[in-house]
Amino acid sequence: MSDKNKIIQVVKSANDLDIGIPARIAYLEDNSITSKLLALGIISGKIIEKVQKGPFGGSACFQIDNHLLALRHEEAALIKVTIE
Amino acid sequence: MTHKIALLGNPNSGKSSLFNVLTGLNQRVSNFPGVTVEKKSGRLKSVPFDAEVTDLPGTYSLFPHSTEEKLVVDILMDRKNPIFPDLVLYVADVTQLERHLLLATQVLDLGFPMIFVVNMIDLVPSFPDINTLEIFLGCPVVLLSARQPQTSGLLLEKIRHHFNENAGLQSARQPIYGIPEDLLPLLNIVKEEMHESNLYRCKLICHHTDWLKIAGPHKAYLKSKTGASGFEDIKNQVIEVMERYRLISKTLQNIYPHRQVIQNDNDSPLKIDRILTHRLAGPILFFGLLLLIFQAVYSLATYPMDWIEASFSALHTFLADSLPPSFWTSLLMDGVVAGLSGVLVFIPQIAILFFMLALLEESGYMSRAVFMFDRIMQKFGMNGRSIVSLVSSGACAIPAIMSTRTISNPREKLITILVSPLISCSARLPVYAVLVGFVVPDITVLGVFNAPGLVFMGLYLLGIFAAFTSALVFKKLLKTSDVSYLIMELPQYKTPIWKNVWVAVKNKVWSFISEAGKVILLISVILWFLASFGPEEKILLANQKAQQEITSKNLSEVEALNTKSSYRLEASYAGIMGKWIEPAIKPLGFDWKIGIALITSFAAREVFVGTMATIYSIGNTDDTATVREKMKAEKKADGISKVYDPPTALALLIFYVFAMQCMSTLAVTRKETNSWKWPAVQFGYMGFLAWTGAFLAYHLVSFIMA
Numbered sequence: 031m032s033d034k035n036k037i038i039q040v041v042k043s044a045n046d047l048d049i050g051i052p053a054r055i056a057y058l059e060d061n062s063i064t065s066k067l068l069a070l071g072i073i074s075g076k077i078i079e080k081v082q083k084g085p086f087g088g089s090a091c092f093q094i095d096n097h098l099l100a101l102r103h104e105e106a107a108l109i110k111v112t113i114e
Numbered sequence: 115m116t117h118k119i120a121l122l123g124n125p126n127s128g129k130s131s132l133f134n135v136l137t138g139l140n141q142r143v144s145n146f147p148g149v150t151v152e153k154k155s156g157r158l159k160s161v162p163f164d165a166e167v168t169d170l171p172g173t174y175s176l177f178p179h180s181t182e183e184k185l186v187v188d189i190l191m192d193r194k195n196p197i198f199p200d201l202v203l204y205v206a207d208v209t210q211l212e213r214h215l216l217l218a219t220q221v222l223d224l225g226f227p228m229i230f231v232v233n234m235i236d237l238v239p240s241f242p243d244i245n246t247l248e249i250f251l252g253c254p255v256v257l258l259s260a261r262q263p264q265t266s267g268l269l270l271e272k273i274r275h276h277f278n279e280n281a282g283l284q285s286a287r288q289p290i291y292g293i294p295e296d297l298l299p300l301l302n303i304v305k306e307e308m309h310e311s312n313l314y315r316c317k318l319i320c321h322h323t324d325w326l327k328i329a330g331p332h333k334a335y336l337k338s339k340t341g342a343s344g345f346e347d348i349k350n351q352v353i354e355v356m357e358r359y360r361l362i363s364k365t366l367q368n369i370y371p372h373r374q375v376i377q378n379d380n381d382s383p384l385k386i387d388r389i390l391t392h393r394l395a396g397p398i399l400f401f402g403l404l405l406l407i408f409q410a411v412y413s414l415a416t417y418p419m420d421w422i423e424a425s426f427s428a429l430h431t432f433l434a435d436s437l438p439p440s441f442w443t444s445l446l447m448d449g450v451v452a453g454l455s456g457v458l459v460f461i462p463q464i465a466i467l468f469f470m471l472a473l474l475e476e477s478g479y480m481s482r483a484v485f486m487f488d489r490i491m492q493k494f495g496m497n498g499r500s501i502v503s504l505v506s507s508g509a510c511a512i513p514a515i516m517s518t519r520t521i522s523n524p525r526e527k528l529i530t531i532l533v534s535p536l537i538s539c540s541a542r543l544p545v546y547a548v549l550v551g552f553v554v555p556d557i558t559v560l561g562v563f564n565a566p567g568l569v570f571m572g573l574y575l576l577g578i579f580a581a582f583t584s585a586l587v588f589k590k591l592l593k594t595s596d597v598s599y600l601i602m603e604l605p606q607y608k609t610p611i612w613k614n615v616w617v618a619v620k621n622k623v624w625s626f627i628s629e630a631g632k633v634i635l636l637i638s639v640i641l642w643f644l645a646s647f648g649p650e651e652k653i654l655l656a657n658q659k660a661q662q663e664i665t666s667k668n669l670s671e672v673e674a675l676n677t678k679s680s681y682r683l684e685a686s687y688a689g690i691m692g693k694w695i696e697p698a699i700k701p702l703g704f705d706w707k708i709g710i711a712l713i714t715s716f717a718a719r720e721v722f723v724g725t726m727a728t729i730y731s732i733g734n735t736d737d738t739a740t741v742r743e744k745m746k747a748e749k750k751a752d753g754i755s756k757v758y759d760p761p762t763a764l765a766l767l768i769f770y771v772f773a774m775q776c777m778s779t780l781a782v783t784r785k786e787t788n789s790w791k792w793p794a795v796q797f798g799y800m801g802f803l804a805w806t807g808a809f810l811a812y813h814l815v816s817f818i819m820a
Contacts, residue, residue: 058352063599065351069174070601071213073359081384085393088489089600097210098387098604100485105601 044078044092044101044109052079053111061108071095072109117165117277119158120199122186122221124214125172126605128233129205130154131260133169134617143621150788151182152519154621155197161274168197176220176318177351179599180522184325190224191318192327201276202228203269208238208257209606211370215362216355218251219290223314228253229272235259242370250365252287261611289314291358297350300343307332307339317354320345386607391482400483404505407470411463411509412540418462426455444646445639453638456718457631460512460778464626465619467506467513472618474502475520476610481602488600494582495589497526504530504581507537508574511779512630515786516622525594529585531786532796535779536581536803538574538771541719545770546573548723548742552763569767577771580803626782633781641688641717641777648686656685676728683728688713702769702808703762703816705750712775719775760819765812773804 041056055074058064071094072078081098082091089102101109121136123129133141137156146153151171158165170189171182178184189195202221206214211232222228230251235241236259244255254272258265293301293313297320304316308328319326323336389395430447437443474480484498491500499521506514514534521527538546554565647653660681664674683689692709699709707729715722723741730744748757774780780793787793 060348060352062348062597063179063601064348065175065177065355066179066599066601068352068355068359069177069213069216070603071210073356082387082391083393084489085391085397085486086489088492089485091387091391091485091604093384095210095212097213097606098384100481100488100600100602100604102488102600105599 039112039114041110041112044080044106044111045090045103047078047080047111049080049082051113052077053113054078056110056112059108059110063105064108067105067108070099071097072099078109078111115164117163117201118197118199119165119167119201119203119273120189120197121167121169121203121205122217123172123205124174124207124210124217126603127172127205127207127210127214128260129172130169131611131614132203132205132231132233132258132266133167134611134613135260135263135266137167139617139620141617141621143625145788146185148788149181149185150519150786151185158273160270163274163277165273165277167203168199173217175217175355176224177321177355179597181524182522187318187322188327190221190226191315191322199226201273202226203231203273204228205231205233205260208232208234208241211242212359212362212366215366216358219358219362220314222251222253222287223289223291223312224318225287225312225315227276229269229276230255231269232257233260235265236261242366243368246365246369250361250369251290290361291354293317294353297345300339300345303339304336307335317350321347321351387482387604390479391486396482396486400486403474404502407467408505408508410470411467411506411513415462415466415509419459422459422462423455426451426458445642448646449639449642450635452642453635456638456778457627457634460510460626461623463510464513464516465623467509467517468619468622469615471502471517472615473610475618476608476614478605478607480520481604484602485600485604491526492598494585495526495529495592496585497521497523497530500526500530503534504537507534507539507581510539510541511535511537511776512626512782513622515779515782516626518786523596523598525592525596526598528592528787528792529588531783532588532792532799533581533584535774535776535796535800536577536584536772538577539719541776542573542770544720545715545722546570546767548726548745549758549763549767549770551742552746552758553760553767573767573771576768580772584799584803625785629785630778630781633784634778637777637781638717641714644688644691645683645686645714648682648690652685652690653682656681679728680730683710683725701812702765702805703759703812704766704808705757707748707757708766712769712773715775716777718778719770722770722775761812761815764815765808768811769804769808771804772800772807774800 044053044055047053055072055076055078057074058067058072076094079093080090081093084090084100089100090106092099092101092106121129121133133154133156136158138159140159141154141156144153144155145151154169156167158167170186173183173186175183176187176190178187189197192198204218204221206218218228218230228251230247230253232242232255235257241257244257247255254276256269256272258269260266291314297317300320301313301316304310304319305313308316308319310316310319319328319336320340323333323340328336390399430451433443433447433451437446471480474483480499480502483502487498487501491498500518503514503517506517511534514537515531518527518530518534521530550566550569554569557565559565559568648656657678660674660678663669663677669677688710689706691713692711693706695709695712696704696706699712704712710729711722711725714725726741726745730741730748745758746756749755750757774797780797783793783796784790
């Protein structure tokens with residue numbers, strides 16, 4: 031990406047993503063479950079996309095690499111992403 | 115000497131399918147010591163030596179977040195553990211190689227000899243370069259597909275080779291993860307204290323000092339040392355995992371660049387999920403599916419159940435005809451055979467439910483259901499999976515409670531087990547059917563509704579309401595230190611492997627027979643004893659009374675027999691107990707005859723009808739209409755007012771909605787919680803609900819009618 035096209039990157043949590051808009055994972059907040067998120071492939075630099083919200087709210091389904099993950103708001107809040 | 119092989123891998127790696135391929139049907143299911151985590155082990159097929167394969171629970175990393183994962187770390191860290199493996203078969207999904215390599219590199223660094231199995235190669239057009247992967251890992255790599263058992267030949271060859279020739283070869287391997295230098299002083303202290311030469315093992319000890327099996331003095335010393343050195347658990351976990359991923363992805367870029375191809379091909383399952391987990395359509399489809407499962411368990415199971423009951427009653431008749439009447443004949447017929455029948459009769463329901471559940475799990479749909487219902491069930495302290503158990507309870511609480519095995523959070527599992535039996539099961543139906551007519555007449559209300567039908571529905575709704583309310587109470591009462599979270603893979607949809615489905619059903623049925631069966635048989639024999647025997651003089655008196663009635667009324671042979679058993683039951687220990695508990699149940703409008711039925715129907719609720727038949731000297735227990743007629747005619751001591759007036763009948767109905775009147779459920783609760791504490795709690799709180807509910811119903815209805 032050239033400097034000219036570079037948009038200012040806003041860091042927000044994966045919770046705030048709109049459905050179908052891919053974002054790049056910037057970092058994970060440290061928490062007791064961080065290593066679990068990492069072990070499931072949520073690693074900085076990867077592309078994450080919210081695919082579907084849970085039927086009764088409170089959770090959402092994300093696509094990362096080639097697999098789907100269900101996360102609650104609390105867990106998704108630990109994932110900080112940037113939209114390019 | 116028996117070799118010990120452990121199967122290890124992430125959840126959804128096809129580990130269990132490979133286990134079924136390697137061991138065939140020659141496998142045993144038990145619990146790991148001290149926890150209710152299922153342990154499957156079996157003898158390795160087609161090798162010329164003894165090797166015991168254990169299927170370890172699916173694990174993401176050696177930084178555990180669940181009971182199952184902790185168990186795996188416990189086993190791998192404890193050289194004295196009886197299943198500490200000589201060889202690890204690590205199973206990885208070829209489409210998720212990057213993630214699945216993470217745990218593999220950790221286990222290799224613990225120093226285990228390993229064969230790395232790349233599974234599901236039937237799903238991809240190209241394979242990773244084995245040679246480079248073998249160099250990176252320092253262990254043999256095998257490609258196969260557990261769906262196609264014929265592809266496992268090379269794996270068997272490598273296992274044979276490992277044990278025959280180069281067992282020591284892997285031990286010289288260099289660690290994959292280079293431990294950061296700033297940790298070395300601390301790790302060297304651990305190394306000396308624990309006499310542990312493997313530095314990575316020392317690092318894990320630092321991470322998990324709190325819960326690993328370490329002798330007390332060592333533990334205190336290690337804790338003070340990790341504390342003093344400022345060891346940061348989470349930060350070091352993250353550093354390690356990130357570094358491992360860096361090494362893995364660097365290697366994969368070189369050896370498996372084509373893996374990008376898989377990703378582009380992945381849009382169609384996403385389309386399916388857009389519908390199946392849709393905010394509106396998803397839950398509707400799911401309840402449709404649950405209705406189907408419920409129907410199957412409820413109606414399909416009646417055929418084999420009737421068949422089992424008919425066979426046992428034929429056996430009963432045969433024994434009665436061919437054996438001389440004696441203590442032993444009676445014990446065999448009414449204690450043991452009846453108990454066996456009480457065990458076997460549940461098998462059709464268990465088999466059908468677990469067949470359906472295995473299809474849901476195998477296809478990948480179950481995790482979608484968990485995702486959809488996570489939020490709503492969380493409010494009640496339960497798990498998305500609990501909804502399946504609760505619906506199954508409508509057929510029978512026994513398979514329902516057994517299905518809580520897959521709930522990994524202990525508190526959510528416990529709450530689901532405790533409240534499931536409040537949902538009205540099929541065994542309550544005969545009781546409801548006999549009693550409902552005493553509460554309301556068979557009339558039509560508001561033009562369309564049948565009054566007994568409305569009461570029926572009310573009883574079911576009451577059960578559901580009580581289950582969710584109790585769950586809320588238990589959520590408040592049961593404190594937990596576990597962090598509740600939902601981080602769950604939604605695996606790709608797959609056609610179920612029939613062998614896995616069959617093995618799952620077989621294992622569930624067998625574990626029910628072997629574990630809960632014993633308890634059910636024992637209680638059944640105790641209940642037989644209570645109902646058949648009494649103090650000698652009382653029995654003699656009962657026989658005399660019966661004889662008097664028979665001669666005075668000039669009764670037929672059948673009637674005489676029925677009259678005798680009625681008097682004998684009254685004089686039996688069960689009869690005495692029925693009278694003994696009368697003061698406790700009198701406030702509910704119950705007499706001692708109902709008391710007897712409450713005691714005997716602890717075997718199973720439907721026994722209530724049979725006991726009523728015996729008490730009222732009706733031989734044929736299938737004749738519900740006659741039982742009802744007799745009960746209708748039954749008068750209180752004053753000779754005018756009826757025993758089964760609406761207040762008493764409703765109180766009795768409410769009692770049966772709530773009361774834990776089922777020894778088999780208690781036996782299964784014991785099996786699944788691995789303690790007598792929880793069945794006791796269940797019995798106690800449901801009994802409290804039953805008594806209070808019946809008391810309120812009796813006095814409220816009496817008040818309204820007065």
